[in-house]
Amino acid sequence: MLNRLSRPAVRLVERWLPDAYLLVLLLTLVAATAAMLVERQTPLAVLRMWGGGFWELLAFSMQMLLVLVTGFMLASTPPVKHGLQWLAKLARGPGMAIVLVSLVSLTASWINWGFGLVVGALFARELAAQVRVDYRLLVASAYSGFVVWHGGLAGSIPLTIATEGHFMAGAMGVVPTSQTIFAFYNLAIVALLFVLVPLVNRWMLPAPEESVFHRPGSGHSDGKPVPPPQGPRQPADRLEDSRLLAWLVGLAGIGFLVDHFIGGGGLNLNIVNFGFLMLAIVLHGTPRRLLASLQLAIKGGAGIVIQFPFYAGIMAIMVKSGLAATLSQSFVSVADADTLPFWSFIAGGVLNVFVPSGGGQWAVQAPIMVPAAEALGADVAKVAMGVAWGDAWTNLIQPFWALPMLALAGLKARDIMGFCLIQLVVTGVVIGGCLLLL
Template identity: 70%
Template sequence: MLKVLSRPAVKLVERYLPDPYIFVLLLTVIAAAAAIAVERQTPLAVLRFWGDGFWNLLTFSMQMLLVLVTGFMLASSPPVKRLLQRLAGLARTAGAAIVLVTLVSLAASWINWGFGLVVGALFAKELARQVRVDYRLLVASAYSGFIVWHGGLAGSVPLTIATDGHFTVERIGVIGTAETIFSSFNLLIVLALFVAVPLFNRLMLPSERESVYIDPRLLDEQTEPRGRITRPAERLENSLTLAWLVGIPGLLFLVDHFLLQGGGLNLNVVNSLFLFLAIVLHRTPKSLLESLHEAIKGGAGIVIQFPFYAGIMAIMVQSGLAGTLSGALISLATETTLPFWTFVSAGLVNLFVPSGGGQWAVQAPVMLPAAEALGVDIPRVAMAVAWGDAWTNLLQPFWALPVLGIAGLKAKDIMGFCLVQLLLTGLIIAAGLTWL
């Protein structure tokens, strides 16, 4: 049944889903028009919201570009290549490859979302080198594991409300992760997705006649042949000592961060870990730089599109449009259905504000009074926002850009399969938030 369902979904998306750059331009126009029509903002005010917010994600944009680049460099180092090859060797059939890449992506994304995006994409490429499998579904499966990130260890919303001094602390206090990430209802949702997402992906596997394969030779990174070292500069470029004099202290800093300072995972720490491990495992600066040149090719989408999303977020927040959208849906809620409507509203807002922390800042002022008025558990409502934010990432190509950059595909190649996952996982998450 899922194979039959995925066929029209794939064709629909391939025909009508534009390039992510076109998608973000359309969202910009829609957000601006809605702010004028719904919030009665003047065109000049909307223009100012957009222009003032356009560069607000520069730090985040660079972090995301480094997630792609440093993760690629790490995975292309000889030891990690061998590890991925052995792990990929466990899959003997196309179906096994789909299940394996989904499970690896789910586990990595639950630990950290940046880690999951890179590991899933790179592992999919390695599987494609060894197993004859539909490459579109393989990469879509790698991306589908991203669905669990906001219910995992690096979830923005649960970690925000567990932090002293967060912006809603006077209203709800500090809510520990035992009530959110490690609550029974959240863990059961995660467990259900670990079972269902690989199964759904496997059931969507096209027949051999309908599958789209990739020549494994196209996935190999091209490296220049090494000649004889004759210049002093070349000796530095091929110096193991120089690489380790920088790489090993970088890893020692991370050991200090985790063990002595009690620090946790965040995007900067993940990038540092990827970078310093890559420096050490590549052994020479020349090897690292060759990998960097290959990795940077996939980062163009991140560089050009993230500023537009910053502008859209500014319009949504500053005009009041995000709050109005959330409030309209919440007005339908009862004590029983508030988590469900919170989840749906978060999913809709995420299409325009694809940022977990930013979305909580937008929706908390609407959701918290509703939860208090109806007597609904605050941690459950907070996790409904988190899951809604993660859910529609299966439709929103913003977060798929690093995966697509690594895999060498376009959004239309994978989003048909992701659309089916969106419908099915939405039912599971909504049921868990409402009745568990």
């Protein structure tokens, strides 16, 4: 049944979903128009909000570009390449490949969202090289695992409210992760998704005659040595082939990571990128090989560079115009103590299409949701997790977070979003049902 349902969804998305860059332009116009019509903002005021916020994600854009680049460089090292090949051999057929990539992505995303995006894409590439399976669904399955990230160990909202002195501490206090990440209802959602997401992906597998097969180009990712330049060897050439220089720097970086974790430090995006880079430096062995893999990796980063500033502009319009607050308040107005976590989830999901940032969403919704929870007598920790799950849920149809994975996989958003649309419906029922019933 899901296979039959996925066909029209895939055709619909392939026909009507524009390129991710065109989509962000359309979202910009929608947000600007809504700010003028709903919030009565003047065109000049909206223009100033948009332009003033356009560059507010520069640091984050660089982090996401490094997720792509460092992940690719690490995957192109011989040890990692061989490890992915060994793991891919566990898939005896297309159905097993879909289930395996889903489980790997779910696990990695639950640990850390940046780690999950890179690992899922790289494993999908390796599976495509060894198993004849629909490549669109394979990458969509890798991306669908991302849905659990905000209920996992690196969820930005539960970690924020568990931190002393967070910006809502005066209203809600410090909420330990035992009431959010490790609460029964949250673990139940995660467990159900670990079962259903791989099964739904497997049930959507097209017949061979309807599948689209693709073997990603290996380039230097096959681990073969990069040939040295022709002609006399200069001192600079010998430095580029120096393993000692690479190992001194790379091992020092690994030493920093060991000290970081021994000292109680956790995973975040900077640590993931730092770890990927240092391991890539050590495992490539020479600067020449590392730079060769960098040249290949950087080609896929154009979408991140050009699109993330536009999303920063949209976020500025939504927040500064009051549109995001109005949207959140409209859902709160129909809630009671039992249903507020559910409506927080729905509000978070809708807002995430325009403000695809967990921390950004919480900054907008917390001043509305927390007082509403206190007034209604709702569980404030569960309301916060409702917002968190809403943010994670509609990432399934928001290309913002898919850009690094799509760049690594060599696909466009329209190639995978039809399958993700089916997952959006299934996971929405599961998450929303658990927030209502548990």
